[in-house]
Amino acid sequence: MNALTASAAIATGRVRLANVRQQSLVEAKIRVLLVAALFLLAGIAAFVRIFQLGLSGNAPERRSLSEALLPPRGEITDRNGVPLARAFPAYALWFNPRALGQNGSPLVKTPEEVAAALMQIFPDADYNDLLRRLKSDKPGYLRQRVMPEEANRVFALGEPALEFPRENQRYYPQGSLGAHVLGYVDSEGKGHVGMEQVLEKQLLDPVQRARPVALSIDMRVQGALEDELGRGMLETDAKGAAGVILDVDTGEVVALASLPSFNPNRSDRALNELVFNKVTNQVYELGSTFKPLSVAAAIDAGVITDLAARYPADRPLEIGGFRIRDSHYLGASLNVPEALIHSSNIVTAQVADKLGGVALKRTMAALGMNERPFIELPARGFPLWPKGEWPRITTMTVSYGHGIAVTPLHLAAAYAAMVNGGVWRPATLFKVDPAKAPEGRRVFKASTSARMRQLLRMIVVDGTGKSANAPGFRVGGKTGSAEKPGGRGGYNRTSLVATFAAAFPMDKPRYVVIAMLDEPKGTAATSYQRTAAWNAAPIVGRVVPRIGPLLGVVPDDTRDIDISDLSPLVGKGEKP
Amino acid sequence: MIATVNRLRTVGWLVLLALCLGLVLVTAFRVNALRSQIHRAEARIVALKQERLYLETEFETRSNQQQLKTWNDVEFGYAAPGAGQYLEGERALAALSVPARPDAPAPIRVASVDDSVIASSAFPAMVSPLSGKPQSTESARIAAADEDRDEPVQERAKAVETLSDRLGKVVDARPGGPVRKPTGAKVGPAGSGDDGKGRAAAAPAEKKGKPSEVAASPKTKPEKGAAPAGKPAVAEKPAAKPAKTAAATRPAKPKEARVTL
Numbered sequence: 001m002n003a004l005t006a007s008a009a010i011a012t013g014r015v016r017l018a019n020v021r022q023q024s025l026v027e028a029k030i031r032v033l034l035v036a037a038l039f040l041l042a043g044i045a046a047f048v049r050i051f052q053l054g055l056s057g058n059a060p061e062r063r064s065l066s067e068a069l070l071p072p073r074g075e076i077t078d079r080n081g082v083p084l085a086r087a088f089p090a091y092a093l094w095f096n097p098r099a100l101g102q103n104g105s106p107l108v109k110t111p112e113e114v115a116a117a118l119m120q121i122f123p124d125a126d127y128n129d130l131l132r133r134l135k136s137d138k139p140g141y142l143r144q145r146v147m148p149e150e151a152n153r154v155f156a157l158g159e160p161a162l163e164f165p166r167e168n169q170r171y172y173p174q175g176s177l178g179a180h181v182l183g184y185v186d187s188e189g190k191g192h193v194g195m196e197q198v199l200e201k202q203l204l205d206p207v208q209r210a211r212p213v214a215l216s217i218d219m220r221v222q223g224a225l226e227d228e229l230g231r232g233m234l235e236t237d238a239k240g241a242a243g244v245i246l247d248v249d250t251g252e253v254v255a256l257a258s259l260p261s262f263n264p265n266r267s268d269r270a271l272n273e274l275v276f277n278k279v280t281n282q283v284y285e286l287g288s289t290f291k292p293l294s295v296a297a298a299i300d301a302g303v304i305t306d307l308a309a310r311y312p313a314d315r316p317l318e319i320g321g322f323r324i325r326d327s328h329y330l331g332a333s334l335n336v337p338e339a340l341i342h343s344s345n346i347v348t349a350q351v352a353d354k355l356g357g358v359a360l361k362r363t364m365a366a367l368g369m370n371e372r373p374f375i376e377l378p379a380r381g382f383p384l385w386p387k388g389e390w391p392r393i394t395t396m397t398v399s400y401g402h403g404i405a406v407t408p409l410h411l412a413a414a415y416a417a418m419v420n421g422g423v424w425r426p427a428t429l430f431k432v433d434p435a436k437a438p439e440g441r442r443v444f445k446a447s448t449s450a451r452m453r454q455l456l457r458m459i460v461v462d463g464t465g466k467s468a469n470a471p472g473f474r475v476g477g478k479t480g481s482a483e484k485p486g487g488r489g490g491y492n493r494t495s496l497v498a499t500f501a502a503a504f505p506m507d508k509p510r511y512v513v514i515a516m517l518d519e520p521k522g523t524a525a526t527s528y529q530r531t532a533a534w535n536a537a538p539i540v541g542r543v544v545p546r547i548g549p550l551l552g553v554v555p556d557d558t559r560d561i562d563i564s565d566l567s568p569l570v571g572k573g574e575k576p
Numbered sequence: 577m578i579a580t581v582n583r584l585r586t587v588g589w590l591v592l593l594a595l596c597l598g599l600v601l602v603t604a605f606r607v608n609a610l611r612s613q614i615h616r617a618e619a620r621i622v623a624l625k626q627e628r629l630y631l632e633t634e635f636e637t638r639s640n641q642q643q644l645k646t647w648n649d650v651e652f653g654y655a656a657p658g659a660g661q662y663l664e665g666e667r668a669l670a671a672l673s674v675p676a677r678p679d680a681p682a683p684i685r686v687a688s689v690d691d692s693v694i695a696s697s698a699f700p701a702m703v704s705p706l707s708g709k710p711q712s713t714e715s716a717r718i719a720a721a722d723e724d725r726d727e728p729v730q731e732r733a734k735a736v737e738t739l740s741d742r743l744g745k746v747v748d749a750r751p752g753g754p755v756r757k758p759t760g761a762k763v764g765p766a767g768s769g770d771d772g773k774g775r776a777a778a779a780p781a782e783k784k785g786k787p788s789e790v791a792a793s794p795k796t797k798p799e800k801g802a803a804p805a806g807k808p809a810v811a812e813k814p815a816a817k818p819a820k821t822a823a824a825t826r827p828a829k830p831k832e833a834r835v836t837l
Binding site: 065068069082083086088089148171173174175176177219220222223226227471472545546548549554555556557 | 618621622625626629630632633634636637640641642644645656657658659660662664
């Protein structure tokens, strides 16, 4: 019994052990299989992923630092790196009628109250327009650009329907300063008018737009020029004013102003007649400012060999029924320095007559007066240029700036050529390395240029340009007061264009300054005079001391150009 | 026994595999952590740069030319500097201490003259730092006729030596010595009788004794009193030393000074 049970027990134990062994083996095999399958799966998954990545290249998106900081539109700076135009995430004011759900009024207060509150924040807004938008059911802009503090004040109104999305817009920190140079960008992101239009492609190019574009403009100089021009315009009650400052050696435009200006930050309002650029687009008969150019042409051609030679000036010059007269009686006879100092049309016309139309036309053409001005801006006016062979009368009138109409920029480039040693260079709005200035073309001999510098200085020391004589800056220049065409087929005696074309310092000219007033009136500030000696010349006299030190021209009372050889030719005070 | 070894080996491989896997995981985690840190840092840099751009733009807007002009009109009233506020260089600075003589020509240099050569050659070779006057009588004459261009033009290399060059020697040639006495004594009367600057410089000397005494008897001058006035005069030491006598000729001096530099 015992043995039986014992053997039975052993037998069952053995069987069980065998079973356990069998089971364990199977289990182990299954586990090995499972693990192998898992590894295989993982391997396959990894390979699949590798292939997938390798094939599609769809890596998780990561923007690099440079990409994140790349502006949507390139920045424009002045020559010193001051930003003039930049892409800027500005606030807009957006009206969202669905902000408080579908039903009910979108506003907490009445639209009238909200509109009145908005009027207090934005005084220049239109109340009725605001009210109409707030009452309408459509979402839309209430204002394209809002300053942060204005946004805070609107937020304080507690209207959830008034939202402030941040949008990338074009922003001009200097406001209306240099607006004609820069232009503006419309709501579709397209550049207009100035360099925004010219540089459109470059500013939007992903490769190039990371680097700011440096213009030749100096913002401080631009500010001074616009300020003084604006003051002169107000003082004389003029219709407009224009000014340009040009580097005589490189042709860089350091400042360019056309007043009244526009605000490029309000692109919705920028499209009006004010975007018209008076410096590069409007042509004027610039009058007596042409006289030095004609005299320079005559000296250069060897027609004037003796500056002491006198020309009759006692009666108007009659040529083919046309009378050339002076503004007032200047004397029985004048020599060339006196003619420039007192601005005599009669003598200049005689000089030009001696020179001849062919030579004068050639010089004027060499100065670029027969084509659109050289500048990058899209708006460039075509001069009124007498075509064909110039008859005597045309030669004579052109010599004192009538019968030819050019832009102030033409004049600036011509004056630069006249004082810089005689080389004409195209004007540019891009910063130029002084070592890489364009070669230009020679118009006058260096000796002629030196002589003209003396004569221009004499005009400011003794002549009509006295009020431009900024102490220490050795300014030289010429006034020009031209009657505007109009009236009965002739000239309008009451509306003038007053110009002063100057360069400084005359002992080594660096910059040309042109100031022009369109239809100045005689006011108390100008002693009731309308000519350039009273309104345009003082502008230059005030601008030069402000810009000189900024441009590296230091006032110096101990320097001047030597005019001692010409001074004896001019009768000081008494009329000849 | 063999099975145990085999199993041990397998377990060892597995442990090694697990260890590697663990290390890979740890490394991967670390890499990822670092990567996200970089990403965060980059995002922060971007945010800061944008904020800076924003602030810069705001600053530019608030300080734009028109705004500055308005402020200046209302608050400050600054005007553009005039010619009197500029000095062209050491020469102009030195010229301040020399009053123009009644018969002196107008100090206007005109552009038709290459004034750099004349200006530098007309400049006396050795100037007393006390009075701004040249040392010898001959150079005094030249300094007075500063603008006259008919004096003998010196050798260019010598002439262009500027005041700053010479002042630079003060530091180099400092070894103290009794040489300052003769220069101080010689310069005293010229300085005190000259102008405001000269007087101010000579003032310490006057405290101890009368200026005339100082001039008359250099030997009696106490060292202390001469010290403040004599200190800048050390510059002249290298020049004065080889010359010994006060009446040393002028052209010889800068040559000697040049050697010491």
